[in-house]
Structures are given as C-alpha cells and as structure tokens.
Amino acid sequence: MARKPYTSEQVKAMLDFITGDHLYPEVKPYIRNAVLCKRCGTVAESGSRHAMNSCECGSVSADGGLDYLRRAFREGAEFTELSEKNPAYKDPNGTDDK
Helix, strand or coil: CCCCCCCHHHHHHHHHHHHCHHHCCCCCCEEECEEEECCCCCEEECCCCCCCEECCCCCEEEECCCCCCEEEECCCCCEEECCEECCCCCCCCCCCCC
16 A cells, blocks of 8 residues: 655654754844954854854854854953844743843
8 A cells, every 4th residue: 555645744844853943943042143353353253053253363253153152262352242132032941031
C-alpha cells in the first residue's frame, strides 16, 4: 500500500525541526547588534547568529546577530553600545524588561 504524501504543513514542521527554525522566532529581540570602539572609531556589528565581528583594531567584538548580545573585549577597551531592542518583540519567558 502506497504512503500518502505529506501535507505542506507537515513538510514545514519537519523542515523547521531539522533547521532549528522553531527555536528562533521570526520577530527577533534586537533590530541592531553593534558597538563603537573608542580606540579606533570603527563599528563592530553582528548581523547573524554566531557571526562574531570585531572592530579594526580588535579591541572589541559583537556576537549574536539579532538573537542575543554578546561582547568580547580586551582589558581596558572602551566602547559605546549601539544595539537597539526591537519594540515588537515579546519575550516568551516574560523577561522583556530585565
């Protein structure tokens, strides 16, 4: 007996599970993830998850894309935070303002 073909909803659910898209909501917590290095004057900006980028002198780095903020910096590094929260994002854990 032949198996019925998958519905489009079933295919989407399987692809979401395989790619991990079900873990990352469409509305991201941030609309920008960037820092300005005060030493060299360049901006380090992370545009996608797990994409760490550094300023030109390597003093400060931004990581996390629009999903989370992570900073790496050398001792004594000075920087200005340029990241912006997404006002449309609603934290599923209820910790928006923490």
